[in-house]
Amino acid sequence: MELAQLNIAKAKGMMDEPLMKEFVDNLESVNAMAESSEGFVWRLKDESGDATAIQAFDDPLQLVNMSVWHSPDALKGFMYMTHHISFMKRKKEWFEKLSEANYVLWWIPKGHIPSIEEGKARLEYLREHGESVYAFSFKSRFEPTDLNTIKTA
Incomplete structure (x- = not known):
């Protein structure tokens, strides 16, 4: 089994606005850091190399x-033991605070690539039912x- 994660964020501006420039300018290096991290398997991305243009929600600011x-x-090693942590500490500069859970973890069979719909369903389940092995x-x-x-329900 492997661990899937989905996280969402509501940007304070569109990716081409000056407010978001430093975040956007560092996406490539942070994504490369993730891909070279021990234990990394896969990440969602489009032809540009990141997921910021993937429209998973009606709101274009919802990433x-x-x-x-x-x-x-x-x-956790990638999140807290690499340069990624410095961007997490600055998330208030670029993203709104969400009132509900903004990420979810779940176990998947090795080799399975989760869909966005799968991840969104797990996040919704976590929000509605709380922590369980299904969504945590x-x-x-x-x-x-x-x-x-x-x-599950």
Whole structure:
């Protein structure tokens, strides 16, 4: 099993606005850092190399990011032990604070590439039902072996 993650963010401006310039200018290097991180498997991207132009929601300012990792520790390593952390600390400069969960984790079979709809459904499930092995956050430590207890609506 591998770990899928989806996270969303509402940008404070369109990607071509000056407010978003520093964020956009660093996308390529942060994405390259992710791809070279230990435990990285896959990330959502279009022909431009990132996912900022992928329209997953009606609101064009609502961005989606998805990736697959070997483990929660691999994902956390990228998030908190690389230069990525400096951008996370500055997210208030570029993104609105969301009132609901903005990311979700779930286990997938090795080799499976999750769809955006799959990720959105997992996030919605987490928002409606809370933490479970079906849809969880870093607050919970569900393991693939917990999948045999899965109960979904």
